[in-house]
Amino acid sequence: MRVITGSRRGRKLKTLDTLDTRPTTDMVKEAVFSAIQFDVPGAKVLDLFAGSGQMGIEALSRDAEHCVFVDNNPAAVQIIKDNISDCKFVAESRVLNMESLEYLKVAKGEFDIVLLDPPYSKGTLEKVLPMLDRILSDRAVVVCEHEKELELADEYGRLVKHKRYKYGKIAVTIFKIPTEEE
Numbered sequence: 001m002r003v004i005t006g007s008r009r010g011r012k013l014k015t016l017d018t019l020d021t022r023p024t025t026d027m028v029k030e031a032v033f034s035a036i037q038f039d040v041p042g043a044k045v046l047d048l049f050a051g052s053g054q055m056g057i058e059a060l061s062r063d064a065e066h067c068v069f070v071d072n073n074p075a076a077v078q079i080i081k082d083n084i085s086d087c088k089f090v091a092e093s094r095v096l097n098m099e100s101l102e103y104l105k106v107a108k109g110e111f112d113i114v115l116l117d118p119p120y121s122k123g124t125l126e127k128v129l130p131m132l133d134r135i136l137s138d139r140a141v142v143v144c145e146h147e148k149e150l151e152l153a154d155e156y157g158r159l160v161k162h163k164r165y166k167y168g169k170i171a172v173t174i175f176k177i178p179t180e181e182e
Contacts, residue, residue, distance in 0.1 A: 001054055004030055006061030008087045014079050015052045024055060024117060024145060028167050032143055033058060035163065035174055036113065039141045040064050043112035046135075048100045048128065053080035055115045060089045064113070069095045070103045101127060110137040117145040125152060129175070133157030142175040 003011045004026060024032075032055075033040070040059055045067040047056030056067035067089075069080050077097040084093045096103060100118070114132060118124035125144055129152070132142060142159055144152065148171040154161045159175040 001052065002026070003054075003058055003061045003087065004033065006058070006063065008057070008061040008089075011061075011087050013052055013054050013057065013083045013086075015054075016073075016076055016079055025167075025170075028145065028170060028172065029055065029058060031165060031167065032145075032172055032174075033062065035165070035172075036141050036143065037062070039113060039139070044110065044137070045113045045115065046070070046107075046111040047115045048103070049116060049118045049124075050080055050095075051076055051117065053083050053095075055117065056093070057083055057087055057089060059113060059115070060092050061087070064092075066092050066094075068107075068111075069093060070098060070100055072097065072099045100124075101131070104128065104131040104135070107135045109135065110140075111135055112137045112139055112141070114140065114142045116143065120147045120150075125150070129153075129156040129159065132159065136177060138177060139179070140177045144173045144175070146171055146173065 001013045041063040043064045045059045045064045047069045050069040050071045053069050158177045162174045162176040165172045
């Protein structure tokens with residue numbers, strides 16, 4: 001696994017050797033960042049269910065301002081910290097070892113981009129999406145990676161389904177807060 005582009009292009013990233021984490025493939029990661037490329041520079045990012053931290057690190061490599069990484073697995077949190085340190089993104093990062101739903105209850109600030117890749121087939125996205133509204137900026141984009149069989153609602157609070165992509169067994173659904181022009 002590696003950083004695809006930006007200031008840390010080609011940098012190798014560590015992953016957990018366990019079935020509990022499912023790293024996003026380079027193809028899916030490239031497609032996601034192609035779809036949101038104009039939203040990333042200067043963005044405040046939340047990488048929930050961060051795993052290795054690769055999605056948040058990719059955003060930082062593409063000039064996001066800051067990223068909060070949240071994962072409940074202490075081993076994953078250590079991998080995230082190692083990857084952030086190796087990529088020299090410590091100052092732009094905050095890493096939290098806690099349950100994602102608990103984090104959303106206490107989170108402060110506004111996020112421009114939220115990256116969601118929870119465990120599949122547990123109903124987690126359906127719980128998380130309605131909780132995001134209060135921490136989203138007016139230009140927010142939410143990227144959900146999930147099993148292709150899952151059909152998410154068209155709206156969650158201010159979020160409106162923007163696009164849905166399929167990559168084999170994986171689907172990516174992108175939600176946005178519509179602008180005045182949209």
